[in-house]
Structure formats: C-alpha cells, structure tokens
Amino acid sequence: MDPKQILVVLAHPDDEGIIGGTLMEHAQQGAKITYICLTLGEMGRNMGKPPFATRVSLPMIRRQELKEACQLIGIQDVREFGLHDKMVEFEDQEAVADRVREVIEEVKPDLIYTFYPGHGVHPDHDACGAITIRAVAKLPADKRPVTRCIAMTPGSYAVLGQPDFVNDVSDIVDLKIQAIGAHKTQFQLMLGNYSQETKDRHRHERLWVYRF
Amino acid sequence: MKSIEPARIQQLLDQLKGQEVYIHLEMTTGAYAAHRGEAKLAATAFITNATVTYSQGLIAGDGPYRVGLKTAHGWVFAQGLTHWDETETSRLIAAGHDPDGKLVVALQIAQEPFSSHEED
Numbered sequence A: 001m002d003p004k005q006i007l008v009v010l011a012h013p014d015d016e017g018i019i020g021g022t023l024m025e026h027a028q029q030g031a032k033i034t035y036i037c038l039t040l041g042e043m044g045r046n047m048g049k050p051p052f053a054t055r056v057s058l059p060m061i062r063r064q065e066l067k068e069a070c071q072l073i074g075i076q077d078v079r080e081f082g083l084h085d086k087m088v089e090f091e092d093q094e095a096v097a098d099r100v101r102e103v104i105e106e107v108k109p110d111l112i113y114t115f116y117p118g119h120g121v122h123p124d125h126d127a128c129g130a131i132t133i134r135a136v137a138k139l140p141a142d143k144r145p146v147t148r149c150i151a152m153t154p155g156s157y158a159v160l161g162q163p164d165f166v167n168d169v170s171d172i173v174d175l176k177i178q179a180i181g182a183h184k185t186q187f188q189l190m191l192g193n194y195s196q197e198t199k200d201r202h203r204h205e206r207l208w209v210y211r212f
Numbered sequence B: 001m002k003s004i005e006p007a008r009i010q011q012l013l014d015q016l017k018g019q020e021v022y023i024h025l026e027m028t029t030g031a032y033a034a035h036r037g038e039a040k041l042a043a044t045a046f047i048t049n050a051t052v053t054y055s056q057g058l059i060a061g062d063g064p065y066r067v068g069l070k071t072a073h074g075w076v077f078a079q080g081l082t083h084w085d086e087t088e089t090s091r092l093i094a095a096g097h098d099p100d101g102k103l104v105v106a107l108q109i110a111q112e113p114f115s116s117h118e119e120d
C-alpha cells in the first residue's frame, strides 16, 4: 500500500511519537498527513525537570511542542479539537465522532491511525480510539479507510493476537527520538535518559488493523 | 516556577479573600501509575473553576506547605505544595511536584476563570 492521504487521530500532544517512525516514512514517501489531536494534554503531570510549566502555561507550551514535533515528523496539517485533557470519555461521543467524520469526508484518507479501543491504557486513548472507530463505522463498508490501531496494554497480544504490522524504523530512530524530545515538558517521561535501551524500545512500531 | 515563599503566598491569600474567586484544586497519581507499577491505584481528582468565597486563608508548614481556606460551610485544603508562579501578582498558582518534577497536587485561586486553552 502506498497511501497518499493519512489521518491520525490521537488524544494528546506526544501520542504521535508512539508511531513517529511510521509517520515519518509516510511523509518521506510523499503522503499528506492530517493529525487530529483531541486535547492539549493540559492536565499532564510532567512540567519539566526542574518544573518550568504551570497548570496555566502548560497548554500553550504543549501546543508549541506539538508544532515542533509535527514539523520534524512531516505532519503538515494539525487540527486541535480543543477537548479538555482527561475528559474525552465524558464528552458527547456521538458529537465528537461527527466532527471526526467531517474531517474524514474532507481529507478523504486512505489510511487512518488511532488507538485500539480498550487497549490504550489511558482513558483518553480508549475514548479517542472508540470515537474514531465510531466515525469510520458510519461510512459505508466499502468506503472505510484501513484503520491501524496502537495497543498499549500488556495483554494486547493475548486478546488481539499478533500485530498486523510490525514496522522496523531502526534507520530513522534517531530522528524519531528527536521528534519525541520536542515535547520538552514530557521528555523525562517519554525517554528517561536517552540510552541504548531507549533506542531499542523505539525501533519497532506495532499496529493492529481494526476489523469492523 | 519557584520554590514557595510563604510570606508572598500569604499576601495573595489575603488579597483574594472575602470575594467570590475561582479555584482549581487537583490531586493526582498520574493515569499511568498502576500501569507502571508505581502505585497500586491510579487516582486523580480535580475540580476546575469552582467558585468559592473564603473568609480566611492561611499557609502553614515549613515546606512542603499546606493551605487551608475557610468557607461559609466548610474548607478547601491542599497539602504538599512546593512551587508557585512568582510572576503572578493577582492570582495564586501553586503546585506540589515530586522529586522527578511531576505534578502531584495543584491549588490555584483567581478572580477570573482559568482557561485551559488560552490563546498564545
């Protein structure tokens, strides 16, 4: 598959880093990537070390970090949905799914990335995945783009089986880690000390295709 | 963010008392605490832009600090406060960070509602 138009639907700035290598490859191959980021991650606990962000300044700082990370990855079109961090599951799910569907109809992606519902660990991730699946499911079966999902739960293999797609991004792992590091407030959380182990962990990206 | 200077916090608490103010009060272990095995339970509670009027607000302790606000029918309380935004002159932005810099507790008081998506 050689996708031309990709839609990414994730919950927080820095979620895109989980599949940063895969997205970089798509961008390098000329795909146009639209990224719906549902929240600004403004309730995140990482405020820099030593802390330089406050609850008040964090959303603007994270918006800027998101911009930088997307530039590094090659994501040209970022849509902030403006939902409140941690509150995604409490929004009107149908209404948010409609907003996602509108973007699908506008950009006509041939490939979608989101979280696997129930395997996101963070409730916002699960809600994000469920909303996206709901939006895609509204389309006629033959019009549904392939939807690849991120699963983060330890039991994901047992429940979902082997991933449909294991992408070895070793050759661009340094650039991927740089994009993750653009989220300076979250840097500690995401990378710890940038070690060989960190690098190894980021070499492979695993995705499960959602079966509607 | 700077380490809390109790005298300046007290000054802000006095400045904001006796009027309707917006508070943000939060306590969190982080959504991933159980996933990472850091805690047996991932727990968070927050209330944002609740309006209260307090008749007395005090900061206590030698650091980390405690703040208690006495309201007409009860209390607002935060413990573990370590840092504050020293650039704020009319509102209180205080938080408690663990040694990794992660936010554990937050207390904010202002005359205007806090916006989670202020324009830059």
Ligand SMILES: [Zn+2]
Residues within 6 Å of the ligand: A011, A012, A014, A015, A122, A125
């Ligand atoms: Zn996230």
